[in-house]
Amino acid sequence: MGKGIGKKIDELAKRKSTQDAGQWRKSVVNHLYWAASTSTSGQEAVAKWTSVANHMQNVHTHDNALFPRCLHGPLVGEGSRVWLKPSTAACERLSDIVLAPRFVKDVEKISPVYHTSTLEAFHSLIIRFSPKSAGFSFRGMLARLQIAALHYNENATRSHATTLEGVLRYAIVYPKYKRGDYTVRALKTRATSVYIDQLMALLFESVVEDPLPYQEHTDKVPVPEPLCAQYERPDKQEAVSRHRSRFFKRT
Template sequence: MMDLKANRVIDIQLVQSNEVGNSQRMEKEGFERSLSLLEERGVVVQSLVTDRHTGVQKFMREQKKDIRHFFDPWHMGKGLGKKMDALSKGKGLQDVGLWRKSVVNHLYWSATTSTTGEEVVANWSSVANHIQNIHSHENTLFPSCLHEPLVGDQTRHWLKPSTAACEKFTAILLSPRLLKDMHKISPEYHTSGIECFHSLILKFLPKNVVFSFKGMLCRLQLAAMHYNENAGRSQASTADGDLRYSIVFPKFKHGEFMVRALKSNPTTGYIDILMELLFHHVVEAPQPYLDFSGQMAVPEKLCAQFIRAEKEEAVSRHRSRFFKNT
C-alpha cells in the first residue's frame, strides 16, 4: 500500500498462496489486510487507486462504500493496448495498430481533463468517431473535437465506416465494461510508483533464489525503506550544472525510445539507523528480541523446492563443521 501523494510505501503484506487456497486470491487478501491495518491505526482513507481487479472491486462496492475507488489509467491503457495489438494481427486489420499510441494518449487526456465520470465517458467515446474522420459528436458534453482541422501531413490513416477493421476496433473502444470503468478512472494519481517499487524489489528478492517466509518479509521491508529514502531524489546534473538525461528503450514501448531524467545516486541512510538500533538497543537488552515465535504467523512451506533448499543448506553446514573439526 502506497501513499501516492507523498510517494511513500506505508504498508506491506506478504501473502502465501496456501494461506488463501490459490494464487488468484492473494492480491485481494493482501489488500484487505493492509486496508484493515490502516483503519485500525486511525488512518482515514478517503480514496483508493487500484487496477481493475474484480475481487477488489466487489469488496470496495459491498463493504467500503464510503471510500472513493478509482482505477489506474496506466493499467487501463495497457489492457487496451494489448487488445489493439492482438486485433491488428488479423488479416486486413493492420491499420488498427497505427492508432495504438494515439488512442492510449486519448485515454490519459480524457481522464485528466474531465471533472465527472459522465464527462470522461463523453470525451473517450469521441475517439470512435475520430478514427473515422468524423469530428462532430452527438453527445452534448463533448459535441466536437477540440483540434484544428487536419490537413496535409496531419491527416491519419482513417478507418472506413462499416469495414471489419472499423467495426471490430469500435467494439473494443465502446465495450460496455470499458465505458462502465471509465466512470472511475483516476483523474490525478497513477500507480506508477507501485510499479517502480516492484522493480526495486527484484534487487532485494531475485526470483531465482528461494527464501523463507520470514526472510522474504525482511527483504521486502528493506526494499520499502530503500524506496522511501530515495523516492524524492533530485535530478542529476553535470559539473557545469546542466541537467542529465538518458535515452532508454523500455519494453512497453515495443522498440521505441523515450527520454528519461537521470536521478542523483541513491543513499542508504536507513542502514545506519538499523545498525544503531541493533547495537544500542538489541545488543544491550536482547531479551525482548530473542523469541519471535508467538509474534508472527508463518504459513506452511509452499513446495518441495524450499524443503530441498533447506536440506542442502543443512548438509552444507554439516560439511563445514566436519572439515573444520578435522
C-alpha cells in the same frame, strides 16, 4: 487498460481486412491516458474517450455536451492522418473495441491520480533484496521485505535531476513491450540510503547493549506452516515413493 486495448488492436491489425486499424494503436492508447488525466469526473472521461471513435473517421464534432468537439486545430499536412472510412471492416471492428460497454464502464472509474507504476516499482525493488534464485526462511523474507519498504519509502519522492545549468534531465528507453518504440522518462536524483545508518546505530547502540527485548519481539512473529506438498501430505509422498520403487524393480 492501455496495454489491454493495445493488444486487442494488435490482434485486429494482423488480419488483412482490418490491418488499417493498427495505425491507430498508439493514438488510441495515448487518448486513453489523456482522457483520464484531463477529466474532473467519470462522465467527462467517458465523453472524451468515446470521441475517439468519431475522430478516427475525421469527424471532430460530437453529440455530447461534456465534450462537444475536439480541442485540436485543423489537421493538415503532417498533422493529417490516414482516416478510417465509415462502414469498413477496420472502422467497425475498431469502433467495437473502443466503445465496448464493459470497457466504457471501466473508463468512467479510471483514476487520474493513482497508477500501478509505483506498485510495480516496489515489486521490482523487492527482487533486488530477495532474488528469486535464492530461498529464504519466513523471517528472513519478512526482514528483506521490510528493508525493501524502508528503501522505497526513502527514495519514492526523489526530485527531478537537473544539469549544472539547471536544465531538467530526461532519458530515452526502448522497452521490449513497445517493439522498437521509445519512451521518454524523467531522470531522478541519486538514491540515498540513510536508513542503513539508522539501522546500524540501532543495532550497535541498543540491540548489542540489551538484545533481550528485541529477541522477545522476534519470537512473537508467527511463522506459518510450510506450503510444500511434502509437508502437507506425507502419506501421498510415501505412496509415490513406493510406486517408484516397484516400477524400478520391474524394469
